[in-house]
Amino acid sequence: MSHSNQQFKRKTFDFSSWFFTVLTGAATYLIVSILAVILLNVLISGLPRFSWRFLTGGTERDMFSVANAGVWPMIVGTSIRVFVMTLMVVPVGVITAIYLTEYASSISFLTRVIRGAVNNLAGVPSIVFGLFGLGFFISYVGKGLDHVFYAGGESHWGKPAVIWAALTLAVMTLPVVIVATEESLRSIQPGLREASLALGATKLQTIFKIVVPQAMPGILTGAILAIGRAAGEVAPILFTGVAYYMADLPHSLNDLFMDLGFHTFILASQSPNIEQTKPILYSTVLTLLLLTFGLNFIAVLVRGRMRAARRSVH
């Protein structure tokens, strides 16, 4: 559309128009170039030490020596907490979205309040989720479990652990999954549902055999976005389970874990010598960025595919 008015271009040179186009354009490219600076900085300083050995190396010896450092335990720790989180958040988020779109009346006041609350949850600061994780999961649920199973003696669950970090993150990413799923559920044509019902399927069969499979790419995108957001978060796990140093990988859900994001924080503020450990810091950041950008990239690909597929159906 915007091309069609090319031929109506004014003949006189409009300075203010040119000036402001350049100005806003400059703002845009400034943002993009800052992004480029950040990424290049990480890439240039991080690549020299970035190797297969770095990725798979452990922390049994010399966590802070530039030559021997490895981030395998952090990669595993981050993956475990994100994996456990996904197990919790995806089913719950999808079911909630199904309830909101398929069952709840879309015009009722309650549904609107719920939807508003869910949207709002997405904007709550991550540190507040950390407080919630400590106040609810650890000191309420965890201590409660200890009280029931161990009569309040030794503490097995009422302490920071990977499960509480994962649950805290699950609550934090719940809106991401709900919103993405709802969106994709609503984008499915009513005709499909009606056809299914007309053929004698029950509502539940329609939902699980027709609607949900159709919405799968959207659900997947939501899940990946949630994982991408959770993978880089540090604030919510500060009090809920992350460790400075562990010799081995976490073996059970009530173990502590090491984490890529938190390790970045440590290397930037608490290593024995910040200047000396800078190469490890940058390589760790590079690993973290590859992980989060990789996930975001997959999400974009999936979304693109989904859109293309839908376009071809119509």
Next chain:
Amino acid sequence: MQETANNLEAKRSIGWMGLSRGHKARPLEWLIEKGIFLVAISAILVVFLIFLFVLREAWPIFSGKANSAAARKVIPADQIDKLTPAQLQAYLELTPDEFNKKDKETLKLLMEVKEEAGKEAVPDKDEALNTTEWKYILKPYAWTGYSKPEYIWQPISNIKKYNIIPLIIGSLKTTLVALLFSVPLSIAAAIYVSQLANPKVKEWVKPAIEMLSGIPSVVMGVFALLVLATFLQTIFHYNSRLNALVAGVALGLAIVPVIFSIAEDALTSVPRSYVQAALAVGSSKWQAAWQVVLPAALPGVFAAVILGFGRAIGETMIVLLASGNASIMSASIFDSTRSITSTIAAELAEAVFGGHHYGMLFMIGTLLFGVTFVSNLMGEYIMYRLKSRLEGKQK
């Protein structure tokens, strides 16, 4: 259009209900549907639980039940037999349940430790004050060693000082810098991308800016700490290497994608016909964008700024790493600041579980939650109103 859609909706729901009535009873499905309902309700409940549980820990402060007074009377341990159990329990600050579980040996040990604590304590004119009262939280006070009334946050001290004003100022200062930096930049970018740029540029610029939101905040904090701080110091030659400016600019970068996407969304949702009409009467693309599209989408741009504010004030890792974390009352952006979020992050693990410091941190967490909740609500509401208005006009 709208009408037929509504009709369809109504018909469909009647059809749904009719079908479920017409089929023979399926207990399993009934159960599953109830299950879906339960899961949805519990997920939603969690949303409300968050507020409840953060508030629960902060309640002693809000209700004024916490007491941080340092002065304590000491009863020598050998007088243990002269006290009634009730007196002893009150003296040792134990719950009845805890008290009953302890043998006399332990109680005596506790009394001895109390005696030692009494000897250790440094006398102070303020030791009888309960510093968790609101007047100490909000108003300046001339503490021992300070020549005039001051706003002081010093939770680890002989007299615990919990004035939250420096923290609020710290949070607002970094957030303000972030907004001043990112609002003009991201709104200009939003105008450019949505109105002026040719589609090919738009195709790659938009995802690139959104990519910024994929950078974890700890990485942004490290970037601010190592690169930005040095860079800005060579430009401005200020005193403290880490300050509100460094943290604010890094925060601003973090919220650029937030403001940009919402503003861009609002600008794009202005009907194309507006622009076409403006161009038809001879205005330039820029004039159409500035005088027609932007005013129409202004509430959306405002919403973008509010949501950006909510995001910036709640950011933790960037300010923790890059703001210098000094709790001072100062209006200068070249001074270090301590924000609410970094205070929670740095001090919570230290605070004695359930103590007044712990409660105080949950209290400022509740404040933060409240502020972001209200700003998000406002932003969402404005955006919702704008969209329905623009879509209504289109009809």
Next chain:
Amino acid sequence: MGVIGKSGSFMKNSLKKLTVILTLAACALSAQAGKITIKGSDTLLTLAQKWAEIYMGAHSETKISVLGGGSGIGFAALQGQQTDLANASRKIKSTEIEACIKAFGKRPTEYKVCLDGLTVYVNQENPVKELTLEQLEGIFTGKIKNWKEVGGNDAAITVYSRENSSGTYEFFKEHVLKGKDFVASAQTMQGTSQVVQGVENDAKAIGYGGASYAAKTRALGIKKDSSSPAIAPTEENVVKGTYPIWRYLFVYVNPSQDKGEIASYLTWIRSDEGQKVVKQEGYYPLPEALRK
């Protein structure tokens, strides 16, 4: 937990996941043996981590986790029975002992593990080479605001301090500031190395921390008062006790846990082998008499 349970019973797929989770949870209960959790002081972090690495090299059956946060955090965790050992760069306070007695009925056992000379760092370009304790107090409480007041250039002093959960912070506050508050404009850093980094990059800066961190900054000589000689934080001076701001670093343990692996670890870190690590990491070994 309730949330998982519900989703598990209503979605076929989740049932499998639930089984996995329950299995993992079951493992959790059996995986307690041979693990030591150490939490506390940031000053002791690097040393504790190094000790753990070397100790585990010789005792592969023991698995040690090290967490930081600060001395106060260590004591809070010891009291909450969330850690086996609490590292501390200051002595336990009687309120903390009280909390421990309330929690497990006994006073925690204290082990001195090494010596540390608390060093005051300045930028290498700074002409000031020594300060008295009184001047230090003035600078860190904000009474002295300019370097020229202590014989330096005419430049405002930037004070670098630590987060208040740090034992170093409390030790410095108690022994150098005599209990007074730090000046509010002090930059609060998350770790000693961040203080050092700040001082390295800032010609007007002053900071404090463990002797081992000093790196490219200059450690000041400290005078007890204006008439006494300036003393550098060297091993000799610290061990002899002539350097005025030195301290022990401690490990605390719940006495009923002080057996088996934990006890042997505690013995090892105070043995000659453990004390060798102390020296490598830049701290000062315990005098022979205190090692038993």
